[in-house]
Amino acid sequence: MDFSSLFSLNTVTVAIVLVLIILSINRSLQWPANLPPGPTGYPVIGSILLFRKGNVLELFRKLRAQYGDVFSLTLGKNLTVVISGEEALKEAFIQQAEDFSDRSENSLTGRILKNKGIGFSSGKYWKQTRTFALSTLRNFGFGRKSLESRVQEDIAAYLDMIEQQDGQPYDMKELTVMAISNIICSITFGNRFDYTDAKFKRITSLFAENFRLLALGGAAQAFPYLKYLPGDMFNIKKLIQNTKEIRDFVFEQITEHRNTLDDQNQRDFIDAFLSQQSIHGQEDTIFEDLNLAVSVINLFVAGTDTTATMIRWAIVYLIHNKHIQDKLRQEIETVVGCSRLPSLADKSDMPYYEAFITEVFRMGNITPLAVPHGALKDIHFRGMVIPKGTLIMPNLDSVMTDPDIFKNPEKFEPERFLGKDCQLNGKERNVLAFSLGRRVCLGESLARMELFLFMTSLLQRFEFLPESPETLPSTDGILGLALVPHDFKCRAVKLK
Numbered sequence: 001m002d003f004s005s006l007f008s009l010n011t012v013t014v015a016i017v018l019v020l021i022i023l024s025i026n027r028s029l030q031w032p033a034n035l036p037p038g039p040t041g042y043p044v045i046g047s048i049l050l051f052r053k054g055n056v057l058e059l060f061r062k063l064r065a066q067y068g069d070v071f072s073l074t075l076g077k078n079l080t081v082v083i084s085g086e087e088a089l090k091e092a093f094i095q096q097a098e099d100f101s102d103r104s105e106n107s108l109t110g111r112i113l114k115n116k117g118i119g120f121s122s123g124k125y126w127k128q129t130r131t132f133a134l135s136t137l138r139n140f141g142f143g144r145k146s147l148e149s150r151v152q153e154d155i156a157a158y159l160d161m162i163e164q165q166d167g168q169p170y171d172m173k174e175l176t177v178m179a180i181s182n183i184i185c186s187i188t189f190g191n192r193f194d195y196t197d198a199k200f201k202r203i204t205s206l207f208a209e210n211f212r213l214l215a216l217g218g219a220a221q222a223f224p225y226l227k228y229l230p231g232d233m234f235n236i237k238k239l240i241q242n243t244k245e246i247r248d249f250v251f252e253q254i255t256e257h258r259n260t261l262d263d264q265n266q267r268d269f270i271d272a273f274l275s276q277q278s279i280h281g282q283e284d285t286i287f288e289d290l291n292l293a294v295s296v297i298n299l300f301v302a303g304t305d306t307t308a309t310m311i312r313w314a315i316v317y318l319i320h321n322k323h324i325q326d327k328l329r330q331e332i333e334t335v336v337g338c339s340r341l342p343s344l345a346d347k348s349d350m351p352y353y354e355a356f357i358t359e360v361f362r363m364g365n366i367t368p369l370a371v372p373h374g375a376l377k378d379i380h381f382r383g384m385v386i387p388k389g390t391l392i393m394p395n396l397d398s399v400m401t402d403p404d405i406f407k408n409p410e411k412f413e414p415e416r417f418l419g420k421d422c423q424l425n426g427k428e429r430n431v432l433a434f435s436l437g438r439r440v441c442l443g444e445s446l447a448r449m450e451l452f453l454f455m456t457s458l459l460q461r462f463e464f465l466p467e468s469p470e471t472l473p474s475t476d477g478i479l480g481l482a483l484v485p486h487d488f489k490c491r492a493v494k495l496k
């Protein structure tokens, strides 16, 4: 054995650890004295050991009880501030929106996407990109009647695929992701894909894989130097490789669109962007190709697995609550009947559906910590200082599970949102599933429209049953980038 190399390896390891300790102590010495309170962390690792039991939401509940609505903790070299409770959330993200609406420049996702696009850019660049995206998407029918027929086309194909399973146990995940993804394809690329198209299958699976891997990216966010380790234990290289493949696919679409562009007859989001590019140029404007590619990627990432996950949560709760399933179907029969697909015009006459889906938003709680914001300068808040570089987490979970707002919050009860007149009672406004303030989800109206059309069409045609009477799907979620249900199979039995 070569002892000298063993010795030098140990010396190098000790030296690296010492440098990291000195750097992290030096960094924390630069933080102001009136930071939000929180647990004392260790050099280098910070408070990471608190997370070893895994339930982050439970941990944040305990820390909030101990330190209050605004607490801080260190994760690796980063300072993180968690804001909880409706009052503090509104104060920060609405009343002090100018300070609290940026993203961190150092987040893993932001760095992979070069801090461009809608979801991970900041400041003026973000405001202009978001404004352009929102108005363009509205023109292409976001949440409006004009998009409805395209969504219904996808639903018809989706229902047929489910019917082909003939009431046998089936995992709806992949099919649901493809159906929802196709709607974003229509809006951004101007066409939908066949479910058997190999390229479409590959791209949707890459998006789904990144959605899953980003959860593990949590470790890489806190310890960015992990990416220099040999191998790919934290899947960072895989994440980057997948993103490159997705980006190449989007660039191919951009080139095809550029070659066939007709300014007077814009087909989709990419055409609308390229038309602006031909007016303003790419230099010193937001209309550069990379911003277009990242914005399209943002729409796919933010708009596919979120809505598809909500559909799966809705099915989980329908299987657990047959009486709710029956009640919903009764409302559909009364308002829509069974000779046509449900349409957006029916929505206002279906308060029970609205109460049901709001309860799925609350209990499914798919984005309990929204997407982290970032302090791009020192922020003064409630007499404390949140220093530049801090990651800021809106703790939406703290509202969704607040027993003062929602009695028996652990119970699935759509009726909590209905008054004596069986209409919505206003409590639905406390369900902050799409976050709040200027970064509020850009796709809320599309998501609500998709959920309505998908869920009511599914219930109109099928009864949902568990795989077998003994195997009910779990109502516990797995928290990664979003809170998702465990994989489950169910039976969709066609109604007579």
Ligand code: HEM
Binding pocket: 118, 119, 120, 130, 184, 298, 299, 300, 302, 303, 304, 306, 307, 310, 366, 367, 370, 371, 372, 373, 394, 433, 434, 435, 436, 438, 439, 440, 441, 442, 443, 444, 446, 447
């Ligand atoms: C049930 C479905 C959905 C849920 C629960 C959801 C929730 C959220 C949340 C919590 C955020 C973070 C807000 C913040 O930073 O504070 C967000 C951001 C965003 N969402 Fe959604 N979303 C959904 C569907 C969609 C859809 C369908 C689209 C578009 C096609 C979309 C596009 C976006 C974009 C682009 C952002 C980034 C906004 C920005 O940074 O300015 N989302 N969403």
